[in-house]
């Protein structure tokens with residue numbers, strides 16, 4: 507999975523002068539960022555033409571906390587490759603910010619060429635929890651209990667997991683020219699099955715991706731275990 511995605515990204519940055527890349531955080535993409543760092547250091551691949559747009563960021567967290575998505579991206583990728591600081595973008599976190607200005611900003615930069623996406627155990631994409639309108643733009647969210655529980659592994663205790671975040675909306679994601687969704691492990695199998703075979707419905711946010719015409723789903727066997735075998739659909 508990691509090799510397929512990182513090779514796709516290296517090919518894209520080698521073929522084009524600029525690539526607008528939508529970045530996801532979480533465990534699924536750690537290995538991908540790791541391989542991009544290796545590609546830069548060992549194979550001299552330059553990422554100077556990449557503009558990044560992260561999917562989401564926590565709100566009620568100190569800017570110095572190691573688990574903000576900005577600090578995480580710096581630790582995993584930005585501190586080790588040549589993407590200029592002014593080409594690294596995050597949703598606005600200021601409490602007075604017009605969150606959906608991020609959508610306009612992305613549009614003005616030419617839109618997202620490749621959007622990386624993980625999926626939550628409840629079928630969320632970015633922090634668009636079940637029930638989020640399919641036409642949503644970047645907005646503030648209260649994280650669900652299941653998402654806070656899933657992310658508690660990055661914090662000292664459940665109580666220190668942020669409750670609020672700002673996230674690209676579902677429409678923001680659907681505006682990307684191409685999307686790569688990755689998932690590994692049996693805990694993702696139900697969400698993957700519903701995304702692929704269930705109804706396209708706001709109760710399972712990732713199901714909206716079936717309306718997009720350029721989505722690649724990269725999963726391991728454990729995450730694929732509930733999919734119907736040998737049938738087309």
Ligand code: F6R
Pocket residue numbers: 529530531532533534535561562623624625626627630631632633
């Ligand atoms: C993170 C994000 C989330 C994660 C999802 C899967 O930026 O938007 O939607 O992609 O929760 O997280 P992992 O990869 O940790 O299982």
